[in-house]
Each structure stands twice: as structure tokens, then as C-alpha cells.
Amino acid sequence: MSTFQTHDARILEVKELTSREKLFTLRFVDPEINRNFKYKPGQFVIVDIRGFGEFPISLCSTPTREGYFQLCIRRVGRMTKYVHELKEGDIVGIRGPYGNGFPMETMEGSNLVLVAGGLGMAPLRSVLWYALDSGKYQHIYLFYGTKSYEDILFRDEITHLLKHGEAMNCTVKLAYEVESPSCIYLEKGFAPKVCKGVVTDLFRGEEFDVTNTYALICGPPVMYKFVIRELLDRKLSPGRIYMTLERRMRCGVGKCGHCIVGTSTSIKYVCKDGPVFTYWDALSTRGLI
Amino acid sequence: MRYVKLPEENFEEFFNSLKKWGNVYAPTKQGNIYSFKKVEELSEVSLDYNRTMLPPKKFFVRPKDEMLKLKGKKWEECNGVEKIVLFGIHSCDIHGLQILDKVYLEEPADPYYKKRRENSIIIGISCMPDEYCFCKSLGTDFAMSGFDLFLHELPDGYLVRVGSVKGHEIAWENENLFEDVSEEDLKNFRAFEEERAKAFKKALNKEGLADMLDLAFNSPVWKKYEKICLGCGSCNMVCPTCRCYEVCDLWTNAYESVRIRRYDSCFMESHGLVAGGHNFRPTRLDRFRHRYYCKSYFDPSAGFNCVGCGRCDEFCPAKIEHVKVLDEVREALE
Numbered sequence: 275m276s277t278f279q280t281h282d283a284r285i286l287e288v289k290e291l292t293s294r295e296k297l298f299t300l301r302f303v304d305p306e307i308n309r310n311f312k313y314k315p316g317q318f319v320i321v322d323i324r325g326f327g328e329f330p331i332s333l334c335s336t337p338t339r340e341g342y343f344q345l346c347i348r349r350v351g352r353m354t355k356y357v358h359e360l361k362e363g364d365i366v367g368i369r370g371p372y373g374n375g376f377p378m379e380t381m382e383g384s385n386l387v388l389v390a391g392g393l394g395m396a397p398l399r400s401v402l403w404y405a406l407d408s409g410k411y412q413h414i415y416l417f418y419g420t421k422s423y424e425d426i427l428f429r430d431e432i433t434h435l436l437k438h439g440e441a442m443n444c445t446v447k448l449a450y451e452v453e454s455p456s457c458i459y460l461e462k463g464f465a466p467k468v469c470k471g472v473v474t475d476l477f478r479g480e481e482f483d484v485t486n487t488y489a490l491i492c493g494p495p496v497m498y499k500f501v502i503r504e505l506l507d508r509k510l511s512p513g514r515i516y517m518t519l520e521r522r523m524r525c526g527v528g529k530c531g532h533c534i535v536g537t538s539t540s541i542k543y544v545c546k547d548g549p550v551f552t553y554w555d556a557l558s559t560r561g562l563i
Numbered sequence: 564m565r566y567v568k569l570p571e572e573n574f575e576e577f578f579n580s581l582k583k584w585g586n587v588y589a590p591t592k593q594g595n596i597y598s599f600k601k602v603e604e605l606s607e608v609s610l611d612y613n614r615t616m617l618p619p620k621k622f623f624v625r626p627k628d629e630m631l632k633l634k635g636k637k638w639e640e641c642n643g644v645e646k647i648v649l650f651g652i653h654s655c656d657i658h659g660l661q662i663l664d665k666v667y668l669e670e671p672a673d674p675y676y677k678k679r680r681e682n683s684i685i686i687g688i689s690c691m692p693d694e695y696c697f698c699k700s701l702g703t704d705f706a707m708s709g710f711d712l713f714l715h716e717l718p719d720g721y722l723v724r725v726g727s728v729k730g731h732e733i734a735w736e737n738e739n740l741f742e743d744v745s746e747e748d749l750k751n752f753r754a755f756e757e758e759r760a761k762a763f764k765k766a767l768n769k770e771g772l773a774d775m776l777d778l779a780f781n782s783p784v785w786k787k788y789e790k791i792c793l794g795c796g797s798c799n800m801v802c803p804t805c806r807c808y809e810v811c812d813l814w815t816n817a818y819e820s821v822r823i824r825r826y827d828s829c830f831m832e833s834h835g836l837v838a839g840g841h842n843f844r845p846t847r848l849d850r851f852r853h854r855y856y857c858k859s860y861f862d863p864s865a866g867f868n869c870v871g872c873g874r875c876d877e878f879c880p881a882k883i884e885h886v887k888v889l890d891e892v893r894e895a896l897e
Contacts, residue, residue: 276674278630278822279638324633325820327812329838350838367638495841522837524810527671531807532827532834535843537780538773538859560780561843561853 277527280322280367281307285360286342291427294348295393296358297334300368301342313337314375315400316518316550320526321345321357322367329353330523330545333371334396336403346396346427372526373549376401376516381488382410389501391419391473391493395427397518398492406442414444415480419473419493422452423460436464447476473497474504484510491517498563502553515553517563519544535561565725565734566744573740574720578605578650580737584684585646588622590615599649610651613693614874618803619649619656620663623679626800626826630675630810633820641821648684655696655870657687657710658703659803665865666806684729687713689755692763695873697886699760700767703870715752722752767871767886768893773861775893780852784891789848791881796828798854798875798883804868807834829853855888 287299302308313319318332335344349358360366378401386405390398395418405411416435420426426448435446448468450457461468469475473493489505491498498517505515521533521544533544536559542548556562569577581587582603589608591600597612599619617626631638667676687710698704706713711730714721722744725731734741779785799805809827814820827834830851835844844850858869869885876884 276631276640277671278674279640324636324638325812325814327822328810348839350840354838365636495843520837520841521843522833522835524808528669529667529673529806529808530810530824530827531829532809534853534857536860537856538776538861541857541860560777 278369278525280320280328280369282365283368285362285364285366288360288362291346291429292425294350294425295346295427296349297428298345298347298357298360299335299342300345300366302368303365308341311343311371313343313371315378315404316375316397317371317373318397318523318526318549319343319345319368319370319372320523322369323353323356324367326353326356328367328524330372330526332397332400332518332549334399336400336407338404338407346393346399348393370526372523372545374547376490376518376550378404378408383412383486385413385415385482385487386411387415387417387482387487387489387505389417389419389473389489389491389493389497391497392421392425393427394492394494394497394518395420396492398490399428399431401490402444406444412443412486413482414442415482416444416446417449417473417476418447419449419476419497420451422450423454423456426450433460436460436467445480447480449473449476472500474500477504477508482508484508484514487514489515491515495520495563502563505553512553512557516550517553517556518549519551519562520549521545535559537561565731567723567725567734567741568717568720568744568748569714569723569741570720572720575605577737577740578608580740581648581650581684581686581733584733585648585682587648587650589650602650608651610688612651613690614653614695614872614877616801616874616878618659618801618872618874619652620659620803620806622647622649622683623660623663623676624667624806624808624826628675628808628824629821630824631822633812633822638822644678644682646682647679648686650686651688652685652710653690653872654687654706654713655698655703655872656803657685657706658698658866658870659872660685661709662804662865662868662870663806664709665862684733685710685712689713689715689759691759693873694764695876696763696871697765697767697873698871699763700765700769701867701869701871703866704759705756716755717748717751722748765873765886767889769867772859772867772889775896776856776859776889779892779896782892782895784888784895785848785852787891788851788883788888789846791883792830792847792851793881794830794847794850795880796830797878797880799828799830800826801874801878802858803870803872803874804858805829829857855892858885859889 282303283300289297334346449471523545524530528543528546540559590612592609597615629641667673710726713724807827808824
């Protein structure tokens with residue numbers, strides 16, 4: 275079977291997360307393919323809408339929960355608009371998983387600081403669940419910056435962790451930009467974990483042992499600079515800061531050239547050398563962030 | 564390497580014998596432009612050519628290529644691989660194909676490219692550089708591998724280097740057409756190569772090129788060329804190592820669709836665009852600079868991504884010269 279052939283996957287459930295994002299739970303039609311589908315947090319798949327085209331999307335479920343996988347898809351263009359019209363039982367094509375993923379094993383026994391901005395919550399949710407399920411990490415911090423209450427992805431899970439996170443060694447903090455009655459309610463209930471501001475405001479008051487901490491970042495391009503500065507100020511090594519990046523990926527396997535970044539001294543394909551890079555990679559490869 | 568001689572009088576017979584190995588494609592003259600076309604007779608072939616407009620990559624990474632056909636909700640492979648003999652390829656283009664091999668054959672290999680490569684025979688031919696060539700500076704003026712047969716011009720025929728088992732089979736099947744190589748032939752071969760080495764008019768200073776360019780990220784030279792460059796992407800199309808492609812689905816009728824890929828160019832604004840409208844290379848400056856970085860990247864196992872064929876210079880409507888740009892960047896830095 276060709277590298278570019280996709281496998282049928284059935285939509286088991288469609289859940290509306292916000293007015294723009296939907297969560298699709300899928301399973302491969304062929305049970306054998308389903309059994310062999312192994313992935314790591316941070317990897318992505320290519321979704322094939324036959325007759326419309328393909329697009330890459332990160333996996334937002336965790337491999338610790340088997341038998342299905344989930345994709346959080348924002349409606350931004352022609353293809354995602356079509357996907358948003360799909361219903362339970364419909365079939366899409368999937369190929370992958372692609373990319374390197376987060377080095378979950380290397381990070382075992384350490385603190386994880388997950389910093390998510392907007393849709394960046396999707397790939398980090400995979401890490402979050404993986405870390406919670408495996409119980410192999412010391413303390414997990416999730417700093418999540420969102421536009422407004424309505425834009426919070428996985429709101430029920432976030433609220434659950436705001437309430438009960440500490441018992442699972444997990445601190446969840448939320449920053450929102452646009453005020454609304456719901457936010458104020460949240461803020462009242464969970465102060466100081468919920469506040470008005472940007473994601474870097476959430477670092478305030480949190481101390482972590484930098485020799486035993488990894489930071490994992492995903493968010494809009496503008497966010498990286500500020501978050502990284504915050505982490506570097508705390509003397510976190512550039513090799514302990516992981517970021518997952520977005521590019522126009524067409525093939526997913528390092529052929530089509532759209533995701534090439536870097537200069538003459540270091541050229542990288544985001545699809546196969548990434549999408550997870552360290553901050554050191556960004557220092558040595560121009561144009562990464 | 565095995566060396567044999569093909570005397571001039573046997574050349575046509577040898578050429579005709581190639582048809583049994585596949586359809587023969589060779590450089591032909593179309594107006595003022597040379598182009599690889601399917602040929603039947605030796606008389607159609609222009610072996611004394613400088614460069615074709617599209618490099619031989621067009622046979623392996625097609626300008627427009629059907630990948631999958633949608634039939635009854637299932638993708639089917641677009642089958643059928645033509646057996647081809649590429650006759651009369653220059654050394655730089657052989658190097659170009661090897662750079663493409665590095666990308667397209669690396670696991671997971673591109674199935675279409677791989678099948679086409681396996682079904683092709685590459686026969687190289689020696690050439691004389693013109694004012695655009697700078698392959699000598701990049702070490703791509705002589706092919707050590709990547710061909711089945713390589714013909715070097717002699718006053719009375721060709722010195723043939725046999726580069727593969729398939730090449731050996733071709734030579735073996737036509738045993739009566741070949742002769743042993745004499746001392747005289749070797750002398751002539753050396754003389755041709757020496758004359759050729761002297762004929763280069765252009766040279767690229769590749770000393771520390773990669774680091775030099777990296778340091779020159781904010782060079783004013785990029786800003787100067789941003790205004791000259793038309794952003795047409797013609798250099799990408801004619802480059803033997805540019806291989807970016809875009810994928811899309813097209814409906815052929817109400818029930819059938821086909822997934823095609825076609826050449827894309829890093830000079831197009833859409834190249835770095837992602838969902839939601841963010842562009843990672845929003846300005847022409849970003850895109851112009853990106854191409855030079857991509858071409859000057861040095862891979863320890865494959866060399867530079869540029870083979871010095873001179874196509875981008877010859878076919879640039881704004882007359883931008885690759886070597887001149889790099890020289891200017893270097894000058895501005897020093």
C-alpha cells in the first residue's frame with residue numbers, strides 16, 4: 275500500500291467544544307489497523323476528505339487510552355468547514371501518525387510545565403492525559419491562556435482539574451483576556467488559579483526546581499517569545515524547553531518541502547524532524563519560531 | 564568502473580538498440596530551447612546542447628502528477644510506469660537526480676518516484692560549459708555514480724564508462740559495437756577534460772558558504788534583490804533540485820475524483836501559509852532569502868542543494884544571477 279493511501283476511520287462521536295472547535299472521536303474501520311495504531315503525544319495525522327483534499331492535525335487524545343483517537347478541529351477554511359458538517363458514523367481517511375512527538379520517557383520523574391495558548395491546548399491535552407494516566411511524573415503544571423470563557427477548550431476537563439487537580443499532583447491555571455460573567459464566576463471560585471491576563475501571568479507565584487523540570491509549549495507564534503523569556507529568566511536550560519510547531523504540511527513525510535525551516539547551516543523539516551523542537555533547536559535553526 | 568569504447572560508426576546502431584530497453588527520451592531543439600522529448604531517430608536528437616529548460620526531474624517528479632484515483636469512495640493507485648531511457652544527460656543533472664534520490668528514496672520512500680527511478684536507464688554525455696555553468700565549483704561537473712552508461716566525447720567516438728549492472732547488460736548485449744579502450748583514447752579523454760576545465764567562465768566561492776550566509780541573514784543585499792525579483796518562481800520550476808509540491812483533489816466527473824500533485828514554488832505567497840491565515844514567510848524578501856538558504860544548504864552526504872547548472876540564471880526574467888547574489892552577500896559581510 276502506498277505511503278499516501280489513507281485508512282478508513284469511523285467517527286464515533288462529535289462533540290462541540292466551542293463555537294469554532296469540535297472534538298472528533300475516531301476509530302479505524304479495520305480492527306487490525308486500529309490495534310497497530312500506536313502514537314506518542316505531540317504526533318499528528320493527516321486527515322483525508324476524499325475528493326476535497328488532505329490536512330494535518332495533531333492528535334489530542336493519549337495513547338494510554340486505547341481503541342480510539344481524538345482530533346480537535348477548528349473551523350477555519352473550506353476543508354475544516356466540511357469536516358464540521360460530518361456526523362457520527364461518517365468515514366474519513368487517516369494516515370500517520372507522523373512527526374517525532376514529545377520525549378515522554380526522557381521526561382519521566384520530572385516536573386512538567388505545560389504552557390498552552392488557544393488551540394495549542396489540543397496537542398498538550400495528549401501530554402496532560404498521558405502524564406496523569408501513567409503517574410510517572412512528579413508534578414504537572416498546566417498554564418492555559420485563552421481569549422474568553424467561550425473559547426476554553428475541554429472546559430469540563432479543565433474545571434475538573436481546577437477542582438481536583440492537586441490530588442493528582444496537577445496544578446491547572448487559566449488566564450483569560452476578555453471579561454465575562456462566567457469568567458468572573460470561575461475566578462471567584464478558583465482564585466488565584468484563574469485570572470484576567472495573559473499566559474505568562476500564570477507563572478507568578480510558581481516555583482519549580484529547574485534542574486528537574488521540562489517545559490512544553492504550544493500556542494500561536496506570538497506566544498513563544500514571551501513564554502520562553504519567562505522560562506529562561508528562571509534559568510531553565512534551552513534543551514528542557516520543548517515546543518510544538520505548525521507549518522503547511524502536505525505530505526507529512528519530508529518530501530513536499532512546505533515545512534522546511536532554517537538556513538544554510540541547518541535545514542529542518544517540521545513534519546519529520548519535528549513538530550516538537552527544543553528551544554536549543556530554535557537557537558540553532560533560524561526561522562523555527 | 565568499466566571502460567569501453569564506442570566508435571563513431573557504431574553510434575547510431577547503439578542508439579537504436581536502446582529502444583528495446585524502453586522509450587528513449589533525449590534532448591531535442593525546440594526553437595531556441597532544448598527539451599527532453601521522446602525520440603525515434605538519432606536525427607531528432609541534439610547532443611550538442613547546453614541545457615534543457617526543464618531538467619530530467621520532470622520524468623520522476625512530474626510537473627503535474629496523478630497519485631490516486633477515487634473510485635466508489637476508495638482510492639486506487641494510478642498505475643502504469645513507463646520504462647524509459649534518458650539519453651544524453653549532463654553530469655550536473657545526474658547529480659541533481661542524486662539529490663532528489665536522497666529526499667525521495669529516504670524512508671518512507673515516495674512510491675511514485677521510486678517506481679519511476681527503478682524503471683529508468685540513465686545515459687550521460689559529456690558537455691562543454693557555457694557562460695551560465697558553474698558546476699565545476701560545486702564538484703558536480705563530473706559524475707562518479709548515478710548513471711548506467713556515461714559517454715565521453717572522443718575525436719572518433721565515445722569513451723564509455725559503465726556505471727551499473729544494467730549499464731553492463733546494455734554494453735554486453737551490444738558487445739560487437741564496442742571496442743577496448745586504447746592509450747590514445749585515454750589521452751584524448753584527458754585532453755577533453757582539461758579543455759573543459761579551462762572553459763568555465765563562472766565560479767562560485769563556496770568557502771564557508773553556509774556559515775557566511777547564515778551570518779548574513781539581515782544583509783542589505785536581500786533587500787536589494789527583493790525589489791528586483793519578480794517572484795515568478797521560474798527558478799524553482801527549472802531547478803534540478805527544487806522539488807516542492809502541492810497536493811489537491813480534482814473531480815474528473817460527478818463520481819470520480821483524482822488526487823494530483825504539482826510543482827509548487829517557495830516564491831509563491833501561499834507556500835508558507837497555514838490555516839487561519841498566518842504566513843511564515845510573508846514578504847518577498849523572506850521568500851527570496853529562503854531559496855538561497857535552501858540551495859546553499861550543505862548536506863554532508865549529498866553536498867549542496869545546488870548543482871551549478873545555470874538554469875535559474877538563464878531563465879530568470881529579471882536576469883538575477885545566482886553566483887552574483889551570493890558574491891554580493893559575501894562582499895557586504897566582509
